[in-house]
Amino acid sequence: MRLNDFSKNIRVNDQRGMGGGLGGGGKVGCGAIVIALIGAVFFGIDPMTTLGVVEGVQQGGAPTGQGNGKTVEESCSVNQYSRETCAALSSLDATWQPLFQEAGIAFKQPVLNFYDGRGQSGCGAAQSAMGPFYCPTDQGIYIDTSFYDQMDQQLGAGGDFARAYVIGHEYGHHVQTLTGTSNWVRQMQQQNPQMANQLQVRMELQADCYAGVWAAKNPQLIEPGDIEEGLTAASAIGDDALTKGRVSPDNFTHGTSQQRMQWLQKGLKTGDEDQCDTFADVRR
Template sequence: MTFQGSGPLDTSGVSAGGGGGGGRIAMGGGLGLVVTVVALLFGVNPGDIMGGSGSTGSQQVSADQSELQERIDSCTTIEQANSDDVCRLIATKNSLNDVWPTLMNGYTDPDMKIFSGSINTGCGAASSAMGPFYCPSDETAYFDPSFFQELTRMGGSDGPLAQEYVVAHEFGHHVENLTGVLAKGQRMGNDGSVRIELQADCLAGVWAQHADDGPDAMLAPLTDDQIASVIQTAKAIGDDTIQGSGSNPEGWTHGSARQRQRWFTTGYESGDPSRCDTFATDDL
C-alpha cells in the first residue's frame, strides 16, 4: 500500500483515448528497432520520431476506449489506487498536482490520457510501444497501463511506488516544459535529451520526498523497501542496462543506470527542485 485515506479521487483532466495511426517508429541514428523502441521509454516528444501509418480496427478501438473510460469513471476513492493500475495513475496525478503548486510558482495541472494500442496526440500519432510519454504541445501525459507489465519483464519492480515514479517522471517533463528547460534540452541533441531525462528523474524524487508529508498527505509514509523498488526500476531502464555490453554513451538518450538512480536519489533526499539542475554540471 502507498495511498492512505478513503477520500474521493479527482478524475478531472483524465480521459481515455485511442484511435491514432498504427504508430510506426521512424528509425534513425543507426539504431535497431528494439533499441529504438526501448530508448523511447519515458520519452519527451513523440512527434519528433513518430509517423502515423497503418490502421487500427475502429470497433476494437472504440471498445478499448469505452472500457478504459469505464475504469476511469469507476475510480472514485483513494483506496482503489492500492489495487487498480488505472486508479493508481489517477491518484498519483492527484498527489502530484497537490505537491507541485507548493514547490513551484505558476504550476498548472497537465492532462492525463490513458489509452491502449495507439493514439493521436498534439505531437503526432503514438503507439503503446513507446511506453509512457509527455507531449508538450498539448501538455498531456500519456499512459498505456499495460506498460507496467513490460517494465517488470525488463527487470523493473512491480511495486506501486515504482509505477508512481513512472507517472512522476512524466510530470517532471511537464515541470520542465513550464520552466523552458524542455525546449532548451531538445535543441541540444542526445546530450540535452539525457539531461532532460535525468532532471525528470530528480523531479520525481522531489515529489516522492514531499508526497507523504503531513496528516493530509495522500501517500502513507514511504518505506526503504518502496524507495528500493524505484531504484531497481531506474536501474532497469538505464541506457547501458537496456543496450547491454555494446552500449555507446554517445548514443544514450536517457542516461545510465547509475545516473538515473543517482538523480532520483538526489531529488528524494533533498526535496529541492533547485538541486535537479542537470544542465549546470558536467558530472551527471
C-alpha cells in the same frame, strides 16, 4: 506507496476502446515507428524525436474532453493500474502547484491520457510499444497501463512505487515545459547538434530527480521497500542496461543506470527541486 485516492479535479482523457489511429491528419513515417519500437522500454521516451515532430510544428491534435464519454471517476476506476495512476497524478498536482505559486510561475495541470495499443497525441501517434511518454505540444502524459506488467515481467522492476516513479518522471517533463526548460533545451539542441543527445540525457535525469523530489515531499506516503523499488526501476532502464553494449555512450538518450539512480536519489534525499539542475555546467 500509500497513495490517497484520486481527486475528481484531475484532468483525464480516455482513449481506450476507441481504435487509436493517427488522428488530426498527422502522419508518422515507418522509420519513425521503427525508432519508437526500438526505444520501447525506454519509458520517458521523447516523442519529439521518436515521432518525427519538427520543433514548433504540431502533427495533429490530441482529443479533448473525456474520451469514450467517461467521467474522471469512471476512467480512473477501469482497473487497479488506472486508479494508481490517477492517484499518483492527484498527488503530483497537489505537490507541484503550490511550488509554482511560490515561485510566481503560472501552473497548469497536465492531462493524463489513457489508451490501449494505439492512441493519438499532439505529437502524433501513440503506441504501447513506446512506453509512457509526455507530449509538450498538448501537455499530456500518455500511458497504456499494460506497460506496468511489461516493466515487472521483462525488466524486473515491479511494485507500486516503481509504477509511481514512472508517472513522477513523466510529470517531471511537464515541470520542464512549464518552467521553459524544454524550450531552452530544444533551442540548444538546434544550435549545437553535437550536444543533442547529451542535452536529452540531462532532461531525463532532471525528470528522474523531480520524481524523487515529489516522493521526498510526501514522506507519509512512503512504505518500507518503496525506495528500493524505485532505484531498481531506475537501474533497469539505464541506457547501458537496456542496450547491453550495443549502443555507444555517445548515443545514449536517457542516461546510464548509475546516473539515473544517482539523480533519483538526489531528489529523494534533498526534497529540493533546486538541486535538480542537471544543466548547471552548461548554463555557465
